[in-house]
Amino acid sequence: xxxxxxxxxxxxxxxxxxxxxxxxxxxxxxxxxxxxxxxxxxxxxxxxxxxxxxxxxxxxxxxxxxxxxxxxxxxxxxxxxxxxxxxxxxxxxxxxxxxxxxxxxxxxxxxxxxxxxxxxxxxxxxxxxxxxxxxxxxxxxxxxxxxxxxxxxxxxxxxxxxxxxxxxxxxxxxxxxxxxxxxxxxxxxxxxxxxxxxxxxxxxxxxxxxxxxxxxxxxxxxxxxxxxxxxxxxxxxxxxxxxxxxxxxxxxxxxxxxxxxxxxxxxxxxxxxxxxxxxxxxxxxxxxxxxxxxxxxxxxxxxxxxxxx
Amino acid sequence: xxxxxxxxxxxxxxxxxxxxxxxxxxxxxxxxxxxxxxxxxxxxxxxxxxxxxxxxxxxxxxxxxxxxxxxxxxxxxxxxxxxxxxxxxxxxxxxxxxxxxxxxxxxxxxxxxxxxxxxxxxxxxxxxxxxxxxxxxxxxxxxxxxxxxxxxxxxxxxxxxxxxxxxxxxxxxxxxxxxxxxxxxxxxxxxxxxxxxxxxxxxxxxxxxxxxxxxxxxxxxxxxxxxxxxxxxxxxxxxxxxxxxxxxxxxxxxxxxxxxxxxxxxxxxxxxxxxxxxxxxxxxxxxxxxxxxxxxxxxxxxxxxxxxxxxxxxxxxxxxxxxxxxxxxxxxxxxxxxxxxxxxxxxxxxxxxxxxxxxxx
Amino acid sequence: xxxxxxxxxxxxxxxxxxxxxxxxxxxxxxxxxxxxxxxxxxxxxxxxxxxxxxxxxxxxxxxxxxxxxxxxxxxxxxxxxxxxxxxxxxxxxxxxxxxxxxxxxxxxxxxxxxxxxxxxxxxxxxxxxxxxxxxxxxxxxxxxxxxxxxxxxxxxxxxxxxxxxxxxxxxxxxxxxxxxxxxxxxxxxxxxxxxxxxxxxxxxxxxxxxxxxxxxxxxxxxxxxxxxxxxxxxxxxxxxxxxxxxxxxxxxxxxxxxxxxxxxxxxxxxxxxxxxxxxxxxxxxxxxxxxxxxxxxxxxxxxxxxxxxxxxxxxxxxxxxxxxxxx
Numbered sequence: 001x002x003x004x005x006x007x008x009x010x011x012x013x014x015x016x017x018x019x020x021x022x023x024x025x026x027x028x029x030x031x032x033x034x035x036x037x038x039x040x041x042x043x044x045x046x047x048x049x050x051x052x053x054x055x056x057x058x059x060x061x062x063x064x065x066x067x068x069x070x071x072x073x074x075x076x077x078x079x080x081x082x083x084x085x086x087x088x089x090x091x092x093x094x095x096x097x098x099x100x101x102x103x104x105x106x107x108x109x110x111x112x113x114x115x116x117x118x119x120x121x122x123x124x125x126x127x128x129x130x131x132x133x134x135x136x137x138x139x140x141x142x143x144x145x146x147x148x149x150x151x152x153x154x155x156x157x158x159x160x161x162x163x164x165x166x167x168x169x170x171x172x173x174x175x176x177x178x179x180x181x182x183x184x185x186x187x188x189x190x191x192x193x194x195x196x197x198x199x200x201x202x203x204x205x206x207x208x209x210x211x212x213x214x215x216x217x218x219x220x221x222x223x224x225x226x227x228x229x230x231x232x233x234x235x236x237x238x239x240x241x242x243x244x245x246x247x248x249x250x251x252x253x254x255x256x257x258x259x260x261x262x263x264x265x266x267x268x269x270x271x272x273x274x275x276x277x278x279x280x281x282x283x284x285x286x287x288x289x290x291x292x293x294x295x296x297x298x299x300x301x302x303x304x305x306x307x308x309x
Numbered sequence: 310x311x312x313x314x315x316x317x318x319x320x321x322x323x324x325x326x327x328x329x330x331x332x333x334x335x336x337x338x339x340x341x342x343x344x345x346x347x348x349x350x351x352x353x354x355x356x357x358x359x360x361x362x363x364x365x366x367x368x369x370x371x372x373x374x375x376x377x378x379x380x381x382x383x384x385x386x387x388x389x390x391x392x393x394x395x396x397x398x399x400x401x402x403x404x405x406x407x408x409x410x411x412x413x414x415x416x417x418x419x420x421x422x423x424x425x426x427x428x429x430x431x432x433x434x435x436x437x438x439x440x441x442x443x444x445x446x447x448x449x450x451x452x453x454x455x456x457x458x459x460x461x462x463x464x465x466x467x468x469x470x471x472x473x474x475x476x477x478x479x480x481x482x483x484x485x486x487x488x489x490x491x492x493x494x495x496x497x498x499x500x501x502x503x504x505x506x507x508x509x510x511x512x513x514x515x516x517x518x519x520x521x522x523x524x525x526x527x528x529x530x531x532x533x534x535x536x537x538x539x540x541x542x543x544x545x546x547x548x549x550x551x552x553x554x555x556x557x558x559x560x561x562x563x564x565x566x567x568x569x570x571x572x573x574x575x576x577x578x579x580x581x582x583x584x585x586x587x588x589x590x591x592x593x594x595x596x597x598x599x600x601x602x603x604x605x606x607x608x609x610x611x612x613x614x615x616x617x618x619x620x621x622x623x624x625x626x627x628x629x630x631x632x633x634x635x636x637x638x639x640x641x642x643x644x645x646x647x648x649x650x651x652x653x654x655x656x657x658x659x660x661x662x663x664x665x666x667x668x669x670x
Numbered sequence: 671x672x673x674x675x676x677x678x679x680x681x682x683x684x685x686x687x688x689x690x691x692x693x694x695x696x697x698x699x700x701x702x703x704x705x706x707x708x709x710x711x712x713x714x715x716x717x718x719x720x721x722x723x724x725x726x727x728x729x730x731x732x733x734x735x736x737x738x739x740x741x742x743x744x745x746x747x748x749x750x751x752x753x754x755x756x757x758x759x760x761x762x763x764x765x766x767x768x769x770x771x772x773x774x775x776x777x778x779x780x781x782x783x784x785x786x787x788x789x790x791x792x793x794x795x796x797x798x799x800x801x802x803x804x805x806x807x808x809x810x811x812x813x814x815x816x817x818x819x820x821x822x823x824x825x826x827x828x829x830x831x832x833x834x835x836x837x838x839x840x841x842x843x844x845x846x847x848x849x850x851x852x853x854x855x856x857x858x859x860x861x862x863x864x865x866x867x868x869x870x871x872x873x874x875x876x877x878x879x880x881x882x883x884x885x886x887x888x889x890x891x892x893x894x895x896x897x898x899x900x901x902x903x904x905x906x907x908x909x910x911x912x913x914x915x916x917x918x919x920x921x922x923x924x925x926x927x928x929x930x931x932x933x934x935x936x937x938x939x940x941x942x943x944x945x946x947x948x949x950x951x952x953x954x955x956x957x958x959x960x961x962x963x964x965x966x967x968x969x970x971x972x973x974x975x976x977x978x979x980x981x982x983x984x985x986x987x988x989x990x991x992x993x994x995x996x997x
Contacts, residue, residue: 015505026518133346136656140648142600144607144620145641148627156631204731206774213729213769214762214789214840224788228779247512251608255627266608269516284513304779304824324956324963 004306008296012289020070023281024063028274070282076275086279089264094283096166097253097260101245101287103176104183108241111184112191113234119192120199121222131192138189143248147182147255154178164257179256183248187241191234198230205229232303239295243288333585333662340661347657353650361463369454372461373615376439376452378430384447384455384635390430390440397427447635449625455639458622462640463647465618469533470599476537477598478591481544486575488545489552496549503542512601515539516610529612536601544590551583585662592655596648603644619644676847676880677703677726682740684718684725687733691953695721697904698740703848708874708881710895710912712888712927714949718904719884723850727767728757745847763793766841770853772833776825783821786840793844805843811876812839813869831862835869842873849874850882855890867894888931892916897985900924903952903960905976910986920988922965959991967992 050056054065069076075086119131155163155178165175202208203226211225212218250262257263261280268276300306341347360367378393385392401423408416434440446455488496515535555561556579564578580587603620605611612618617625619640626637680700686693696718703709713719724730726742728749742749745764749757761767769775777785783802786809790801802821809817812835825833834854841849851870855863871894874881885891891898891912898915900908900923908921919925926945947964959965962972971991980993 018505136652137645137649140596140652141645142603142607142620142623142648144604144627145623145645148623148630148637149641152630152634152637206769206771207777209729210769210775210837211777212761213727213767215758215760215792216762216788217758220788225777225780229777232779250513250516251604254608265513266516281513304781305826308824308827324950324958324960 004300005297008293012293016285016289019285020067020278020282021063023278024066025059028059028062066278075279075282086275089276090261090279090283093259093261093264096258097246097249097262098287099167100176100179100183100249100252100258100260101242104180104245104249105187105238105242107180108184108187108191108245109234109238112188113195113231115188115192116195117199117227119196120203123200128196132196135189135192138185138192141185143182143186144251144255146185147178147252150178150182151255166259175256175258179252179258182255183245183252186248187244190241191237194237195230195234198233199226202226202230232299235295235299235302238298239292242291242295246284246287337585337661341657344657344660346653347661350650350653350657353646354654357463357647357650358467361460361467364457364460364464369460370442370457372453372457374453376448378433378437378439379442379444379448379452381450381452381629381633381636382444382448383633384445384639386443386445388440389442389444390434390437392444393440394427394430394434397423397430401427446639447633449636450629450633455636458617459619459640459643462617462619462622463643465612465616466599466603466620466644467647469529469602469612469618470595473533473537473540473598473602474591474595476533477540477594478544478587480537481541482548482580482587484541485545485548486552486580489549490556490571490575490579499545503546506539506542512604515601515605516608529616532602532605532611536598536605540594540598540601544587544594547586547590548583551586552579555579555582589655589659589662592651592658596651596655599644599648674705675702676705676744678741678743679703679722679726680741680743682722682725682742683738684721684730684735685738686735688953693953694738694904694955695735695952696725699901699904699906700740701899701906701909703880703882705847706874706878706880707897708871708883708895710891710898711882711884711901712886712891712898713901714886716903716949716952717901718952719901720852722901723767723852723882723884726850727761727765729761729767759793762789762841762846763844764846765848765850766844766846767850767852768834768837768841768854771857772830772837773825773857775837776833778825781822781824782828782836786821786836786843789840790843805839808839808843809836811873812836812842813865814839830858831866834858834862834866838866838869838873842877842879845877846879848880848882850884852884853886854883856885856887863890870894888927900927903950903955905960905989906987907961907989908987910982914986920982920986920993921990922967922992923961926964959989 054062077085115131119128122128151163154161161178162175167173167175208225211221250265253260253262261283265280379389382392404416404420444454448455484499488499518535561574561578564574602611603618606618606620607624611620622640626640630637682696682699684696686695699722711719725737737750786805787798787801790796790804806817806821809821814820814835855866895912898912899906902923908924919928929943932942945964950960957976958974959972959977962968969991977989977991979987979989981987
């Protein structure tokens, strides 16, 4: 088992390096620099600034210098907000996005499996049709449609929920309701469909037939024999689901003005603030890689066919 | 020996049971037709396609024409002139009440202006034929017809989706088939590449790419490439899996023994047998492509003006949504219904072509 | 019911409603099982042999299947009329069933101990420790080495033959009256097949369990069974003692089956015999003898009416017009 963990960890490193390298060169090679948008700067001052940020060196040197800095957890200064370092900017925003992401994922898993189980047990009855139609709807409505509509209805018209802000503001935890509902919707739907299909398949399996043939009550069969195996594919899905949630959070943070990494990301992309974009990409990558890693390990622990080799 | 006879032009065996010749496609079509939701999906998608692509022939107004007299009109079956008048009257009465309640004198100038507009409209309303138009879906902030804009946005979104899906499918099929059939270092290389691409925070890279473009350039090409670059991954994996399971079958051995080369075997034997699974994944990829494109357009990183896709329209609608909710709801609902129908159709196709796959979502 | 008959199946019918029509998987099956007897049910795939036994245990998946008629008398009561709770008390306890593929029949996510203990605790009311001891004992009887250690393992850690032994141990742990074995050796290697059959024979003799052995192989049946039922297209076409049937098969299908078994004692230069044709499509089958297209001795009446069952003796019967109407 521990070999499994170590192996997984090692495979993560090259991926990470590729992401960093790819992003670095993509960003630097783009036309227009961080200072191109500002009002005309006299050439000597521009040269000075470039020198200060090492931007007059060959690109390769800049790259290695950057990697070195990253390994020291120094993501550099922001080009745009001259008083702040990237670490500061992202440091404040990071826990916000993580919280939003985890809450959304948690809601998606909880409600998704619940609805999936109910649907599977009432297959082809009205509960099943209703639930699955809602699920297809959930997959079909884009994030950026759900978000504004929720805001329109609940915040602007009914005035039940705040339109923006985060937990530390006056509105408190109610600010997290709409963003997380928006983010979790497609993943809740996917998980509901997936768990329904998985349970139905397990219900048809030979080992469930054996369990029934032993005289076990149907509730015991479901609780003890069906659920464990049926839920395993959901664990595999958690990785891509979290990835999607992180991506979606970019838009959701815009719409609901949540002070997370996503907002900074879009802003810095438009501003060509190199170091912040890079910092963002690195942080996102670490989040995703860690999430996938954790999910892999979790799966290995839960499936006895892997943990007892 | 069992004999088959013909009865009423259908084949019958010795028990007088009809022996139906079964082809994969006929079977699948029958199964699809029995799935009510999929059929509804098919109809809806069909109607959309006809309306959207036949728009040139249908009596819709132009989507670019800006009509400043008809700015921000709500949806209505009444002629535009009356609707505009209604808007003005409402604003006048709102202002009047506001002035009385709060005693703000500065608003009086606005009131005067509105009254002047009302008078001008009254004079114009019968003279100018423009006021006889009916805007079923209302207008936007530049007086453009929402119905026309939505249809036009549909053209863009669906076209991007179709072409993108086709591109992704072609790339995916070629790489998947080559890797699956030839195996070895090529397969390993492609496989590693796919793995790495999968673990990238992909959309983010796309966002970076799109935002790096010099403003005003024609982004649609890059948009395609960027989104297509990730969409082919799933199809290639699926095709590869299918090819691998088929490549050791007897019909392939037979073809090989007759001297067929790699290319011929792949294109004339293996791929046609993988067709059903390719169709399934392509149908599921299509709405996903539309979503990705509109996601980017919403952020302002997708198609750029003057082109407008559903995503762009929703984005514009969000900006005015408190006062003019139809500007958000019309494109939003139109797009959602289309994706909804496509998803049901895709589900139905999957059940029809591959009934064993009840598990996968 | 005579003293030693413990199971009486009378005119059992199980139908499945499919899109293509009504599938009469079992259409009027009757047989008796005596205490300690080994009964073999022989038939091709699709003959209804498995469905018959699922019907006895009321394990037919309810849409699309249903039990359409008949009685199954066991210990004085009709299983088909019992409440769900009463049936559950019988399953795994008085009547146990083992299935074909031991790979898929054990829950891969639970330990063997969990899966065995739950049955014993449920039916015999022992506490977990005592139940586990009993389970270990059964595993030992079934020939599993080091059972105290292996019982805590997962199914994938056992080989195919071992897994079937576990299934047998699990099925016999409550010492049932009847063990139904549905093609227990079909998925196993030939060498292991003999071992497993011997194990079933051995344990059932030791515990006094009657066995219903479902199979498509006459070879299996010859070695093990006291009585045989031959099934075709959802009905029993011939029934009787194993010795009698092998010595003097009456139904043309049975004759065909026996003729197709290659024999070592007869060196023949002729081709191996096989019954011509295919088993019928049982959906919407008309009223006739379903074997007639493949029968060398088919008569006109065979094409129009299902044969009346001819009781040749107390235990022997055939469903064939060759023997009907006092011929």
